[in-house]
Amino acid sequence: MDFIDSLGVxxxxxxxxxxxxATGVYIDCIPPEIDSGFEELTGVMGLxxxxxxILFISAKKPDIRTLCSxxxxxxxxxxxxxxxxxxxxxxxxxxxxxxxxxxxxPDYMFNLSSPFIIRSKDISIAAKNRTRVISKLLGNGDxxxxxxFVC
Amino acid sequence: xxxxxxxxxAVIRKVIKAAADVLQLETIEAEDGIEALEKVxxxxxxxDLILLDWNMPEMNGYDVLVEIKTNDKYKHxxxxxxxxxxxxxxxxxxxxxGADNYLVKPFTxxxxxxxxxxxxxxxxxx
Numbered sequence: 001m002d003f004i005d006s007l008g009v010x011x012x013x014x015x016x017x018x019x020x021x022a023t024g025v026y027i028d029c030i031p032p033e034i035d036s037g038f039e040e041l042t043g044v045m046g047l048x049x050x051x052x053x054i055l056f057i058s059a060k061k062p063d064i065r066t067l068c069s070x071x072x073x074x075x076x077x078x079x080x081x082x083x084x085x086x087x088x089x090x091x092x093x094x095x096x097x098x099x100x101x102x103x104x105x106p107d108y109m110f111n112l113s114s115p116f117i118i119r120s121k122d123i124s125i126a127a128k129n130r131t132r133v134i135s136k137l138l139g140n141g142d143x144x145x146x147x148x149f150v151c
Numbered sequence: 152x153x154x155x156x157x158x159x160x161a162v163i164r165k166v167i168k169a170a171a172d173v174l175q176l177e178t179i180e181a182e183d184g185i186e187a188l189e190k191v192x193x194x195x196x197x198x199d200l201i202l203l204d205w206n207m208p209e210m211n212g213y214d215v216l217v218e219i220k221t222n223d224k225y226k227h228x229x230x231x232x233x234x235x236x237x238x239x240x241x242x243x244x245x246x247x248x249g250a251d252n253y254l255v256k257p258f259t260x261x262x263x264x265x266x267x268x269x270x271x272x273x274x275x276x277x
Contacts, residue, residue: 022257072165073260086162093160093206094257097235112206112235 003105004151008134011055011149014098016138018091019145023070027138027145039146041085042118043092049110053151056125057092063143064088089115095147125150152271153177153197157187157212158204158233163256167202167233170263176271184210188218195225200270203250205234205241213248220249229270233258 001009012029020026039058047053061084068087069076092115103109125148127133135148156167159182171178179194181187184207191198201219205212212232219225229251234241237255245253252270254263 018257021259024259068162072162073169074165083162083165086160090160090162090256094235097237097256101237114206114208 003108004132004134007053007099007103007108007151008136008149010102011095011099011134012136012138012147014102015057015091015095015136015145015147018094018098019067019138022091022094023067025067025070025140025143027140027143030137030139030144032135032137038122040119040121041088042120042123043088043115044118045092045096045115046113047096047110047151048113050107051151052110053149055092055096056123056146056148056150057088057095058123058146058148059088059144063145066143067091085117088117091145152199153179153194154267155179155181155187155190155194155198155201157181157184157201157207157215159183159207160204163204163233166260167263170260170267173260174264174267176267183207184212184215187215191219191225191228195228198228200267201228201230202233202267203230205232205236205245213245216245216248216250231266231270233263 016027040061042056042058045055064084064087065076065079068079068083096112125133133150138145154171154176156164156178158164164180168178179190181190203212216230231252232245232250233254235256242253252266254266
């Protein structure tokens with residue numbers, strides 16, 4: 001495992017931890033073949049530094065609705081469409097912030113851009129030349145969240 | 152008692168408002184730094200604690216903190232930073248600028264309520 005692979009582990013550990021703390025829902029890495037695809041929303045954040053990257057977190061709307069409901073302590077029926085997108089942006093923001101605390105290599109220190117949302121089903125990311133794309137699927141049988149890190 | 156909740160995330164403002172409701176505290180909200188300073192100017196006599204995000208559009212939370220803590224009319228209001236910026240350097244910078252407390256996101260509701268009570272207790276509210 002090289003350092004870029006270890007960044008993938010750092011980001012997926014960060015995502016699992018922030019979801020557990022913010023929502024009380026526990027998720028862990030699951031085999032990629034379980035991925036049913038068709039994530040409907042993707043939260044994106046640019047990581048700017050000596051070596052930059054882009055963080056993508058994708059999920060199905062009902063799964064984010066469930067997580068958002070747990071986070072604000074309100075029934076799912078009270079979670080609005082705006083809340084769903086806002087919560088996904090906040091998950092991206094908190095994941096990047098948590099990962100930043102875990103990275104000890106100063107060459108990979110970064111600042112966070114403002115997160116934004118892509119509304120599209122099952123986006124796929126292709127990279128060229130020496131750009132690396134690392135994908136991790138996290139879930140617990142009820143919900144799943146896909147994390148992709150490009151650098 | 153009244154909290155000013157400053158965060159560009161509506162969901163985070165809802166989480167904080169829910170905790171404030173449990174503690175029977177009123178809240179007013181702002182979604183960026185500029186609006187926060189407007190709310191402070193309009194309500195400063197009635198605000199007992201400001202919960203302030205760091206990364207926000209228009210004006211970031213650190214700049215808002217500096218504005219508040221260098222203004223004789225507002226500097227008595229306790230400010231707790233509530234942010235994803237968890238590095239030691241950020242915490243030190245905020246404390247040096249006058250932040251009274253610091254909570255790194257994500258947080259549990261219990262952590263948030265404890266920190267709010269702690270801040271208001273120091274300010275003589277609880």
